[in-house]
Amino acid sequence: xxxxxxxxxxxxxxxxxxxxxxxxxxxxxxxxxxxxxxxxxxxxxxxxxxxxxxxxxxxxxxxxxxxxxxxxxxxxxxxxxxxxxxxxxxxxxxxxxxxxxxxxxxxxxxxxxxxxxxxxxxxxxxxxxxxxxxxxxxxxxxxxxxxxxxxxxxxxxxxxxxxxxxxxxxxxxxxxxxxxxxxxxxxxxxxxxxxxxxxxxxxxxxxxxxxxxxxxxxxxxxxxxxxxxxxxxxxxxxxxxxxxxxx
Amino acid sequence: xxxxxxxxxxxxxxxxxxxxxxxxxxxxxxxxxxxxxxxxxxxxxxxxxxxxxxxxxxxxxxxxxxxxxxxxxxxxxxxxxxxxxxxxxxxxxxxxxxxxxxxxxxxxxxxxxxxxxxxxxxxxxxxxxxxxxxxxxxxxxxxxxxxxxxxxxxxxxxxxxxxxxxxxxxxxxxxxxxxxxxxxxxxxxxxxxxxxxxxxxxxxxxxxxxxxxxxxxxxxxxxxxxxxxxxxxxxxxxxxxxxxxxxxxxxxxxxxxxxxxxxxxxxxxxxxxxxxxxxxxxxxxxxxxxxxxxxxxxxxxxxxxxxxxxxxxxxxxxxxxxxxxxxxxxxxxxxxxxxxxxxxxxxxxxxxxxxxxxxxxxxxxxxxxxxxxxxxxxxxxxxx
Numbered sequence: 001x002x003x004x005x006x007x008x009x010x011x012x013x014x015x016x017x018x019x020x021x022x023x024x025x026x027x028x029x030x031x032x033x034x035x036x037x038x039x040x041x042x043x044x045x046x047x048x049x050x051x052x053x054x055x056x057x058x059x060x061x062x063x064x065x066x067x068x069x070x071x072x073x074x075x076x077x078x079x080x081x082x083x084x085x086x087x088x089x090x091x092x093x094x095x096x097x098x099x100x101x102x103x104x105x106x107x108x109x110x111x112x113x114x115x116x117x118x119x120x121x122x123x124x125x126x127x128x129x130x131x132x133x134x135x136x137x138x139x140x141x142x143x144x145x146x147x148x149x150x151x152x153x154x155x156x157x158x159x160x161x162x163x164x165x166x167x168x169x170x171x172x173x174x175x176x177x178x179x180x181x182x183x184x185x186x187x188x189x190x191x192x193x194x195x196x197x198x199x200x201x202x203x204x205x206x207x208x209x210x211x212x213x214x215x216x217x218x219x220x221x222x223x224x225x226x227x228x229x230x231x232x233x234x235x236x237x238x239x240x241x242x243x244x245x246x247x
Numbered sequence: 248x249x250x251x252x253x254x255x256x257x258x259x260x261x262x263x264x265x266x267x268x269x270x271x272x273x274x275x276x277x278x279x280x281x282x283x284x285x286x287x288x289x290x291x292x293x294x295x296x297x298x299x300x301x302x303x304x305x306x307x308x309x310x311x312x313x314x315x316x317x318x319x320x321x322x323x324x325x326x327x328x329x330x331x332x333x334x335x336x337x338x339x340x341x342x343x344x345x346x347x348x349x350x351x352x353x354x355x356x357x358x359x360x361x362x363x364x365x366x367x368x369x370x371x372x373x374x375x376x377x378x379x380x381x382x383x384x385x386x387x388x389x390x391x392x393x394x395x396x397x398x399x400x401x402x403x404x405x406x407x408x409x410x411x412x413x414x415x416x417x418x419x420x421x422x423x424x425x426x427x428x429x430x431x432x433x434x435x436x437x438x439x440x441x442x443x444x445x446x447x448x449x450x451x452x453x454x455x456x457x458x459x460x461x462x463x464x465x466x467x468x469x470x471x472x473x474x475x476x477x478x479x480x481x482x483x484x485x486x487x488x489x490x491x492x493x494x495x496x497x498x499x500x501x502x503x504x505x506x507x508x509x510x511x512x513x514x515x516x517x518x519x520x521x522x523x524x525x526x527x528x529x530x531x532x533x534x535x536x537x538x539x540x541x542x543x544x545x546x547x548x549x550x551x552x553x554x555x556x557x558x559x560x561x562x563x564x565x566x567x568x569x570x571x572x573x574x575x576x577x578x579x580x581x582x583x584x585x586x587x588x589x590x591x592x593x594x595x596x597x598x599x600x601x602x603x604x605x606x607x608x609x610x611x612x613x614x615x616x617x618x619x620x621x622x623x624x625x626x627x628x629x630x631x
Contacts, residue, residue: 051469053465053468053469073471076469076470076471077471079469080469081466081469083462083465083466083469085462087461087462087463087465087466088463089259089263089463091262091263091266091267092259092262096259096262100255100256100259101470103251103252103254103255104252104255104256104467104470104471104472105470105471106249106251106252106471132266148466152470
């Protein structure tokens with residue numbers, strides 16, 4: 001299976017902090033890859049570099065075969081990014097928000113309509129889709145945030161904490177949706193600090209702390225090798241801290 | 248640049264204006280309300296003719312003085328206001344209550360009686376002098392009041408027929424020409440067009456700071472959208488809003504009686520100048536967004552650009568021209584005043600020169616705004 005993403009010895013240094021510290025890993029096409037770690041571990045910085053809006057200090061990365069430092073325009077045609085903090089226009093309806101991003105990806109109008117209807121149905125927002133987003137609950141906003149990222153049916157989706165703030169029922173529905181998305185051959189890079197989310201969805205998990213990849217394998221293999229009943233135990237075993245404490 | 252993206256972002260920005268009451272008020276309702284208020288306060292609503300109050304101190308109290316005062320009243324333009332004391336009349340002029348004070352001295356009736364008894368013997372007349380004082384601040388009253396007083400005096404002495412004595416020269420049938428009367432409202436209107444659009448600075452600065460704070464600009468940067476698409480859409484949406492603003496001001500002022508000179512070319516020039524001013528204020532908005540960290544700060548900082556344009560280049564009179572020339576709104580107000588009020592051609596050298604200056608001014612500010620914002624905020628990656 002081909003690599004969807006290749007990262008080679010990637011560094012990102014800001015003035016007084018190294019956010020990404022020599023990261024190297026390959027993510028295969030059709031894989032759900034969990035990037036696990038506390039806030040500030042470097043997950044979002046890694047996503048920003050891979051999506052072409054942040055220049056690495058050194059190292060290289062290829063997304064869909066394109067070098068992110070010289071071919072970010074092509075990278076952006078392949079990807080969809082669901083940011084950690086919901087970013088949407090409150091004065092637009094949910095449907096208008098989703099369709100706007102279809103236009104920004106340059107999709108044909110008929111496809112935008114078809115795809116937005118499909119996504120609205122999948123996230124269970126049929127009744128509220130034509131209401132102004134300012135009236136939405138926190139969970140509804142998170143779902144719109146996800147649909148806006150996937151309107152272009154991306155080959156590679158970066159989902160940064162996609163279920164934060166969702167009730168258990170919505171979270172479960174979103175997991176099903178992500179799984180279905182993967183089954184259509186897409187690659188998902190899922191950053192999360194929800195242990196159960198990584199265990200449920202990820203084919204492989206990379207545990208990142210202080211910008212460094214400290215473990216990489218399937219959830220099952222990580223638990224077997226490092227001992228423990230879940231990935232939280234694995235994280236404690238590797239760092240001496242709980243993920244939630246470190247947040 | 249991509250037209251689909253520009254169109255989508257433009258529609259998004261127009262919906263922001265339409266759906267957020269604060270923006271709708273600032274962009275559409277404020278110019279409308281200002282035009283209506285100024286129109287009612289300073290316009291010629293009601294169509295009444297101009298009249299001048301004249302304080303009259305009748306020290307003679309004769310039948311002739313009474314007839315003379317009736318003649319003044321009959322002009323329909325002079326409104327006699329009878330007082331007992333000349334000083335009181337002077338005070339009324341000073342306070343602007345009347346435009347003139349006329350003192351009819353004792354002996355006025357005797358003079359007329361002597362004249363009637365000896366119309367051709369000048370030596371038999373008793374000469375009296377009417378004392379007329381006029382408000383020096385009113386040039387029109389200065390020219391109108393004396394001639395109407397003289398006319399009323401002539402009628403008192405010689406009768407109405409004296410106004411049209413037999414003459415070997417006659418005036419032909421008059422050709423009716425509509426007179427052009429300008430009110431204070433008309434004089435303010437060119438500045439209203441400037442005033443309407445200068446708040447674009449605040450709107451643009453709020454859009455960019457808000458979208459930056461909410462992570463929307465970063466989110467857009469994750470798509471293939473180019474920074475030029477975003478800036479072009481911002482300019483386009485504000486230019487469309489500007490057309491609506493100018494149309495609203497034109498419509499409201501027309502309803503209130505504003506009939507500018509300059510014809511269709513003048514109207515076209517108004518749109519052109521206003522849209523250039525919009526572009527300039529988009530640039531000011533971007534500079535404001537570059538400096539401000541939050542949308543709240545942007546709202547306050549925007550007044551650094553709005554107030555000088557309002558005070559120096561809109562409808563506020565008495566500003567030294569050299570100072571006004573520093574603000575772009577001056578070139579809109581000045582050119583439209585020349586065309587609408589003074590009757591200059593929309594294509595006169597002066598109009599074209601002001602248009603050129605504003606065009607260059609706007610382009611420089613717009614480009615500067617883009618450069619500063621893009622450099623400071625690194626809107627689109629890759630960021631360093």
